[in-house]
């Protein structure tokens with residue numbers, strides 16, 4: 113007689129034995145786990161990486177949503193829509209990209225559910241298991257999370273290093289795949305706050321050309337510049353070289369999360385048409401489209417208040433960045449180093465060798481201050497003597513108090 117599995121063997125909990133191998137690469141995000149700990153009101157948190165909700169353009173969204181759900185408009189706003197995205201919003205993005213030196217048409221644009229979705233789609237599009245993704249060291253851990261499901265190998269990409277292209281290719285082949293793309297944040301990177309200079313961007317393009325791979329340019333923080341001059345996106349520089357976006361290997365990812373509101377989940381990808389068309393097919397299979405009403409509301413608000421709203425954010429966050437840099441200067445002991453970004457949401461701190469960010473966090477939480485330990489931003493988990501500080505969420509006085517507490521905790525560990 114055939115042996116039957118008992119009910120307990122067959123219980124839902126056992127379904128995890130059936131999960132695909134790729135799930136072993138999916139780890140809980142350290143940030144999300146951390147954020148759960150931070151509900152206590154007396155903790156000054158430099159963890160997280162989110163906009164200050166006090167500065168959401170709430171009234172503009174209220175009006176836009178009311179308009180979208182009016183009797184005349186609801187039939188469109190509450191209906192299915194195209195996978196490519198809401199046409200008026202794609203047209204606003206065409207103009208926006210044009211102002212940043214990227215000449216394109218609406219057919220070069222796909223609206224995504226945040227740029228995070230575009231990262232997932234690009235992993236799906238490009239990565240076979242054991243293919244190589246070149247990433248900065250450290251890099252945005254959400255990108256690693258998105259790519260991990262496609263089982264790539266990571267290799268360090270440093271535009272300043274002169275590592276021979278043949279070595280990078282040989283290592284990729286030895287691992288059983290090919291170099292498929294370089295993933296980089298061009299402005300105010302998460303987690304370091306560092307911006308690539310124009311020379312570095314040109315070097316990235318040159319090296320990608322030699323490697324024959326794509327460039328994924330994550331521009332999530334591009335608008336949040338508080339000092340200094342804008343540097344053209346890599347896609348703009350590549351179009352200057354090649355004459356047309358259709359000849360370009362750069363895929364640019366934009367987002368309304370940092371400028372308007374992350375809760376709506378609206379971002380976009382800009383690339384040569386064949387790439388966008390393949391991403392559209394991916395989207396059709398994954399979620400059909402980005403929420404119609406959210407795209408309509410974002411279009412309305414972007415056309416209404418984008419520039420003035422971003423100007424407000426620059427003023428508020430710029431003052432907070434200055435407060436954090438000044439507080440670090442005042443309170444950090446000798447041997448601690450940090451970046452001096454011109455925008456974005458983060459300052460990156462390097463602790464003296466041997467001091468671990470994760471261990472420091474335990475002590476810091478006792479002193480009621482929090483941050484994200486830096487190891488999780490390295491594809492190989494190295495450089496654990498680092499930490500990321502967010503400044504967008506705290507007013508200047510809190511920043512001063514929190515950095516003073518952190519300085520004391522670090523000094524006590526030395």
Ligand code: PMP
Nearest residue numbers: 226227228252302332367369379
């Ligand atoms: N890229 C970077 C560098 C980010 O920091 C984030 C958000 N933390 C994202 C992409 C994803 O943003 P969203 O999906 O909200 O556009």
